[in-house]
Amino acid sequence: MRPGQAFRQLLRSRSGLARRSLASSALALGTLLVLGCVPGAERREASAPPRWTSRAIPEAKGEIKEVDGQRVQIRYKDEVFSAITTNFERWPTYSYNDTRKFPPPNRTPMPAVKGDPRRGRELFMSRQKAPCTGCHLIPGDDVWPAGSVGPDLSVIGDRRLPDQYLFDFVWDARVFLPNPTMPPWGTSGILSPEETVHIVAFLQTLKGNPPFVPPPEKDPTRNPHTRPRVDRYWGDELDPANNPAILLAESGLAVWSAKGPSGKACADCHEGGLEKAMKGVATQYPKYLPAYRRVMSIEDYLTVHAPERTGQEMLAQSPAHLAMAILIKMQSNGMPVSVDVTSREARAAYERGRAVYYRRVGQRNHACADCHDPDRGAGRYAGARVLSVVQTGLTRHFPVWLTIPRAIWNIRTRFQFCMLPLGTNYLAADAAEYADLELYLTAFDNGKPMTVPGIR
Numbered sequence: 001m002r003p004g005q006a007f008r009q010l011l012r013s014r015s016g017l018a019r020r021s022l023a024s025s026a027l028a029l030g031t032l033l034v035l036g037c038v039p040g041a042e043r044r045e046a047s048a049p050p051r052w053t054s055r056a057i058p059e060a061k062g063e064i065k066e067v068d069g070q071r072v073q074i075r076y077k078d079e080v081f082s083a084i085t086t087n088f089e090r091w092p093t094y095s096y097n098d099t100r101k102f103p104p105p106n107r108t109p110m111p112a113v114k115g116d117p118r119r120g121r122e123l124f125m126s127r128q129k130a131p132c133t134g135c136h137l138i139p140g141d142d143v144w145p146a147g148s149v150g151p152d153l154s155v156i157g158d159r160r161l162p163d164q165y166l167f168d169f170v171w172d173a174r175v176f177l178p179n180p181t182m183p184p185w186g187t188s189g190i191l192s193p194e195e196t197v198h199i200v201a202f203l204q205t206l207k208g209n210p211p212f213v214p215p216p217e218k219d220p221t222r223n224p225h226t227r228p229r230v231d232r233y234w235g236d237e238l239d240p241a242n243n244p245a246i247l248l249a250e251s252g253l254a255v256w257s258a259k260g261p262s263g264k265a266c267a268d269c270h271e272g273g274l275e276k277a278m279k280g281v282a283t284q285y286p287k288y289l290p291a292y293r294r295v296m297s298i299e300d301y302l303t304v305h306a307p308e309r310t311g312q313e314m315l316a317q318s319p320a321h322l323a324m325a326i327l328i329k330m331q332s333n334g335m336p337v338s339v340d341v342t343s344r345e346a347r348a349a350y351e352r353g354r355a356v357y358y359r360r361v362g363q364r365n366h367a368c369a370d371c372h373d374p375d376r377g378a379g380r381y382a383g384a385r386v387l388s389v390v391q392t393g394l395t396r397h398f399p400v401w402l403t404i405p406r407a408i409w410n411i412r413t414r415f416q417f418c419m420l421p422l423g424t425n426y427l428a429a430d431a432a433e434y435a436d437l438e439l440y441l442t443a444f445d446n447g448k449p450m451t452v453p454g455i456r
C-alpha cells in the first residue's frame with residue numbers, strides 16, 4: 001500500500017467515531033499548518049522507501065540471535081531495557097519489509113466456568129498482564145499508580161452490562177469500535193478465555209453506594225482524574241553543573257580534533273571551530289540527503305560521514321557518536337527548528353513517517369498515536385506518567401539526560417524503548433523507518449527553539 005493510500009484509509013477509519021471526529025479535524029488542521037498547503041493536492045509518486053545496512057553498536061541493531069538455545073533480541077544492557085527480555089519476533093514491527101498483519105477482530109466463545117471476582121481483581125492488577133490499572137481506575141488503596149487513558153471503571157457494575165458484552169469487549173474491543181486505543185487482550189494472547197471470565201466477574205462487582213457514586217477518595221493523588229498536575233522542574237537544562245549530559249558531551253571535543261586513519265580530523269575540514277562550523281546546522285535535520293537516498297538525522301549522518309572522511313568508524317549509539325551529536329546540536333541552541341517537509345523526497349518521507357506513527361504493531365497492536373495523540377492517551381496518565389502530546393513537539397530537546405536510568409538517550413533510544421511496551425522488537429537505531437518517523441515528529445517542532453541536551 002502506498003503511504004498516501006494508507007493515510008486516506010486512516011482518515012476514513014478514524015472519522016468513524018463521533019467523539020473522535022473533532023480531534024481528527026484538529027489533526028488535519030495541524031497537518032495543514034505544518035505543510036502549508038492542502039494535503040494530497042500535490043501528491044506525486046513517492047520514491048521507494050530505502051533499504052539500509054545498519055552502522056550501529058551490536059545492541060542497537062535490533063538483531064535476533066540464538067543464545068543458549070533460545071532466540072532473543074540483542075538489547076541494551078541498560079537496566080530499563082533489560083527489564084523486558086521477551087523476544088517479540090512473532091509480532092509485526094515497523095520495518096518497511098515487514099508485511100505481516102495482526103490477526104483481524106475476533107470473538108471467542110465464553111467458557112462455562114464460574115467467574116471468581118477475587119481472581120479477576122488479581123488479574124486486573126497484575127503487572128505481568130496489562131496491567132489494566134495502567135489506564136483504568138478501580139477502587140482500593142493498593143491501586144497505585146492508576147492511569148486515565150481509559151474510562152474510570154469504579155462503578156461499571158452499576159451499568160448492568162451483559163457479561164457477554166464485557167467479555168467480548170475485553171477480549172477484542174475492535175469488534176465494537178473501528179480503532180480502539182485499548183489493545184485486544186484476548187486476540188493478543190495476553191488473557192485466556194478463563195482469565196477474561198474472572199475479570200468480567202470482578203468488573204460486575206464494581207458498584208457504587210448509592211449506585212453510580214464511587215467510594216469517596218481519601219487521597220486525591222490516587223485518582224488520576226483528580227491527581228494534581230505538577231510541572232516537573234529540572235533546573236537550568238543548559239547549566240553544565242546541573243546537566244551531566246553536557247559534561248559527557250565535552251568528551252566529544254577530543255574526537256572533533258583527533259585525526260583518523262585518513263590523516264584528517266573533523267576540525268581540519270570544518271574551519272572556525274565547532275561553534276562556527278556547526279552553527280545552525282542541526283536545525284535542518286532530519287534532512288533528505290540525495291547521496292544516501294534517504295532522510296538522515298545528524299546521528300544517522302555521522303555514522304556514514306565520519307568513516308568516509310576520517311577513516312574512523314562512528315557507530316550509532318557509541319559514546320563518541322552520542323557526544324558528537326550533542327556537541328553539534330548544541331551549536332543550534334535557541335535557534336528555531338526548520339526541517340524541510342515540502343520538497344518532493346522530504347514530503348514522501350514525511351508521509352511514510354506519518355504512516356509509521358499511526359501504524360499498529362506488536363503483540364498489543366498499538367500505534368504511537370494511542371499514547372501521544374490528544375484524542376487518545378496523550379495529556380492523560382499512563383500509570384504515574386503524563387503522556388506527551390505530539391503536537392507540542394517531542395524532539396527538539398533530544399538527546400536528553402534521563403535522571404532514571406542516569407544515561408543519555410538520543411531520540412532513537414527513546415523510540416526503541418517505546419517499542420517494548422507495544423510488544424514489538426525494535427529496529428536498528430539508524431533505521432530509515434526511524435528517520436522518516438523522526439522527520440514527521442520534528443515537523444511539529446518547526447519554528448520552536450532547540451534546547452539540547454534536555455533533562456527528563
Ligand code: HEC
Pocket residue numbers: 124129130131132133134135136149150151166169170173177179180181182183185191199203
Ligand atoms: C493502554 C490503555 C488501556 C489498558 C492497559 C486497558 N484499557 Fe480498557 N480501555 C482503554 C480505553 C482507551 C477504553 C475506551 C475504548 C477505546 O478507545 O479503546 C477502554 C475501555 C474499556 C472497557 C469498556 C469501558 C466502558 O465504559 O464501556 C473495559 C471494560 C475495559 N476497558 C477493561 C479493561 C481491562 C479488563 C484491561 C486489562 C486487561 C484494560 N481495560 C486495560 C484503555 C486501556
Ligand code: HEC
Pocket residue numbers: 255256264265266267268269270281298301302305306309310324328
Ligand atoms: C575531509 C574533510 C572532512 C572531514 C574530515 C569531515 N568532514 Fe564533515 N563535511 C565535509 C564536507 C565537504 C561536508 C559537506 C557535505 C559533503 O560534501 O559531504 C561536510 C558536512 C558535514 C556535516 C553536515 C553539514 C550540513 O550543513 O548539513 C556535518 C554535521 C559534518 N560534516 C560533521 C563532521 C564531523 C563531526 C566530522 C568528524 C568526525 C567531519 N564532519 C569530518 C568534509 C569533512
Ligand code: HEC
Pocket residue numbers: 357366367368369370371372382385386387388389393394395411414415418419421422437456
Ligand atoms: C503504550 C503507550 C506508549 C506508546 C504506544 C508509545 N509511547 Fe512514547 N512514551 C510513552 C511514555 C509513558 C513516555 C514517557 C512520558 C512522556 O513523555 O510521554 C513516552 C515518551 C515518548 C517520547 C519522549 C517525549 C519527551 O518529550 O521526552 C517520545 C519522543 C516518544 N514517546 C515517541 C513515541 C513513538 C515515536 C512511539 C511509536 C513508535 C511511541 N512513543 C509509542 C508511552 C508510549
